[in-house]
Amino acid sequence: MKEKQTHSITLESTCKITDEICLPDTKLPRVVIVGGGFAGLALVEKLKHKEVQVVLLDKNNFHQFQPLLYQVATSALEPDSIVFPFRKQINGYKNVFFRLAEVEEIQPDSNTILTNKGSVSYDYLVLATGTTTNFFGMDSVAENSLGMKDIRDSLNIRHMMLQNLEQAAITCDDKERDALTNFVIVGGGPAGVEMAGALAEFCKYILPKDYPEYPSSIMNIYLIEAIDELLGTMSDKASSKTLKYLEDLNVKVLLNEAVSNYDGNEVTTKSDKTILAKNLIWTAGVKGQFPNGIDEKHIVRGNRIKTDANLKVEGYENIFAIGDIAALISEERPKGHPQVAQAAIQQGKWLGDSLLKIIKNEAPKPFEYKDKGSLATVGKRKAVADLGKMKFAGYFAWLLWSIVHLMSISGFRNRLMVGFNWAVSYFTYEKSNRLIIRNFKPKSSVKNRTK
Numbered sequence: 001m002k003e004k005q006t007h008s009i010t011l012e013s014t015c016k017i018t019d020e021i022c023l024p025d026t027k028l029p030r031v032v033i034v035g036g037g038f039a040g041l042a043l044v045e046k047l048k049h050k051e052v053q054v055v056l057l058d059k060n061n062f063h064q065f066q067p068l069l070y071q072v073a074t075s076a077l078e079p080d081s082i083v084f085p086f087r088k089q090i091n092g093y094k095n096v097f098f099r100l101a102e103v104e105e106i107q108p109d110s111n112t113i114l115t116n117k118g119s120v121s122y123d124y125l126v127l128a129t130g131t132t133t134n135f136f137g138m139d140s141v142a143e144n145s146l147g148m149k150d151i152r153d154s155l156n157i158r159h160m161m162l163q164n165l166e167q168a169a170i171t172c173d174d175k176e177r178d179a180l181t182n183f184v185i186v187g188g189g190p191a192g193v194e195m196a197g198a199l200a201e202f203c204k205y206i207l208p209k210d211y212p213e214y215p216s217s218i219m220n221i222y223l224i225e226a227i228d229e230l231l232g233t234m235s236d237k238a239s240s241k242t243l244k245y246l247e248d249l250n251v252k253v254l255l256n257e258a259v260s261n262y263d264g265n266e267v268t269t270k271s272d273k274t275i276l277a278k279n280l281i282w283t284a285g286v287k288g289q290f291p292n293g294i295d296e297k298h299i300v301r302g303n304r305i306k307t308d309a310n311l312k313v314e315g316y317e318n319i320f321a322i323g324d325i326a327a328l329i330s331e332e333r334p335k336g337h338p339q340v341a342q343a344a345i346q347q348g349k350w351l352g353d354s355l356l357k358i359i360k361n362e363a364p365k366p367f368e369y370k371d372k373g374s375l376a377t378v379g380k381r382k383a384v385a386d387l388g389k390m391k392f393a394g395y396f397a398w399l400l401w402s403i404v405h406l407m408s409i410s411g412f413r414n415r416l417m418v419g420f421n422w423a424v425s426y427f428t429y430e431k432s433n434r435l436i437i438r439n440f441k442p443k444s445s446v447k448n449r450t451k
Contacts, residue, residue: 021099021118026053028095029359032113032120032392034103034291035128036063036086039323039344041410043126046352048093052359055120057113059102061086062297064151065409067341068418070191073148073157073281074198075206075431081417084410103129106293108316115293124318124355127305128348131286131324131339134302143443144264145280148191157281158433159440164278166436175276181219182277182445184267186259187284188225189232190376193242195281196223197378200249205429221251222267222275226258226284231384233338234374238384241393245378264314264442286339300327304336309366311351320355322347328367337369341408346370377400380426 033040036058047054065082072079101115101374112121133147144158149222161183168180183199185192199221207216223230223246229239230246230253247264254273259280261268267275277441288303288428298306298314304327306314311326313319327336337343349354354364373387375397383398385391402422409415 015303018227019118021101021115021120023055023097024053028053028122029123030055031124031126031355032122033056033126033128034113035056035130035323036060036098037066037128037130037323038341038345039130039326039348040126041089041129042286042345042348043128043322044090044096044348044354045224046349048090048096050095050356052095052355054093054096055122056086056090056096056098057101057115057120058086058098058104059100060150061098063089063410065414066149067405068409069148069151069154070195070198072151072154072433073195074161075158075433075435076198076425077418077421078433079151079155081421082409084160084414086289089410103291103426105292106319108293111318113293121264121317124358125318126351127290127313127321127325128323128344129288129290129317129325132289133282133283134285134287138259138261141259141262141280141282144262145186145282147282148195149254149286155437159436159438160279162434162436162440163440165207165211165219167224168218169211177214177218177267178220178330179278181214182222182275183219183279183281184222184224184275184277185281185283186224187282188223188230188253188255189283190374192223192225192281192283193230193246193376193378195283196221196246196251197249197382200246200251201379201429202431204249206431206434210434222249222254222277224254224257224259224267224269226256228256228257230255231374231376234376234384235386235391237391238374238376238386238393241384242376242378243380248377286324290321290325294319300329301335302327310354310364311347311367317338320351322351333369340374342372343369373403377401382427 030056031052032073034057036056046420061355062085068082071077086098101117103113103115107113112119113399133149135142164180171177185196203216230242231239245364258270260270262280267277305321305325306327307321311320311322313321324339329336350367357364375385377383380397381395383401384393385397406415
């Protein structure tokens with residue numbers, strides 16, 4: 001009985017029983033970070049053990065390593081090998097608190113944010129909510145295709161692919177079988193290129209063993225890109241090498257082509273080409289996602305939030321934006337910084353140092369992005385790398401890509417799991433996670449049933 005009373009007194013001394021999310025009382029400045037992606041976690045790491053209270057809010061209880069989502073989608077990795085619990089990440093950080101909640105609205109006048117679990121007050125607010133798939137207003141494409149922005153998308157792609165391959169083995173209708181075994185990837189950036197390469201290797205090495213009922217040539221992979229080259233942000237050498245690698249893997253690359261419609265069975269392009277396919281994966285664009293409350297005049301192209309050189313949201317004194325949603329526009333970068341992991345990590349680290357200076361009434365230095373280069377892989381032993389003036393491709397680029405990505409994954413166990421899976425795959429081309437855990441149901445079919 002005494003133990004229960006003691007526990008009750010402790011709760012009352014640290015939490016207010018209101019509609020607020022329960023947090024320990026503190027006299028330290030409270031920094032609320034919304035989003036635990038690369039930028040948000042980099043900021044947490046900088047502020048741990050400092051004289052601030054850090055509150056991390058996220059609608060998931062885990063960080064996900066997005067560069068390897070395509071490997072989960074193609075059965076190469078288990079989903080839990082590229083996700084890492086926030087509470088494990090911050091274990092031992094006595095000034096950092098995680099709360100599972102989705103932020104719905106910012107109220108700058110009262111320094112408060114509203115979530116689906118209650119309200120939180122802040123002294124400094126940092127938005128690091130990242131992006132979501134941009135279908136550019138094409139509702140039919142959005143309803144019938146899949147993006148690849150989080151672990152659930154990857155699992156949906158895996159289940160869709162395996163279910164359709166199983167159905168192709170059942171059906172006696174040749175046209176239906178073609179649609180079930182044709183795959184269309186839209187977007188020739190790193191995500192699209194890597195997805196196409198992984199699918200091509202699945203087709204070449206896994207399909208003949210698992211589905212001897214029909215030849216692997218029945219599985220056609222199309223990569224559609226709206227401009228005249230792949231990997232548009234990388235060098236011409238990287239683009240041309242990537243195109244060659246994909247064509248060697250029998251990927252049908254369509255450049256200067258754009259999708260105009262997709263009904264779940266047939267892809268239509270702006271030049272009136274049609275492709276029969278029940279599998280469409282959209283990697284062609286992203287747009288920022290963040291809570292309501294930011295004045296629309298501070299939102300720019302791509303639904304990004306415009307910031308000053310200190311990553312402070314224009315028009316606000318104590319609200320900052322980092323990562324993919326931050327648009328630090330300048331003469332040198334009229335479109336802002338690239339929406340990639342290294343930019344997000346650098347902004348998170350820089351803002352950590354900057355906030356500590358601001359709290360001490362010191363002037364922070366403007367953010368400067370240091371481009372460390374770009375990497376993209378196109379299957380085993382094939383990759384491209386742009387590292388400053390050095391441009392190279394092939395086995396060494398693939399080895400570098402593997403090392404960089406392996407060391408960037410959170411958690412020793414996760415790195416071990418991924419490394420082991422890669423080692424097995426290197427020698428055997430085996431993809432052991434070809435499991436249909438749950439039935440995949442397209443959004444369009446769910447919508448039709450609810451009407």
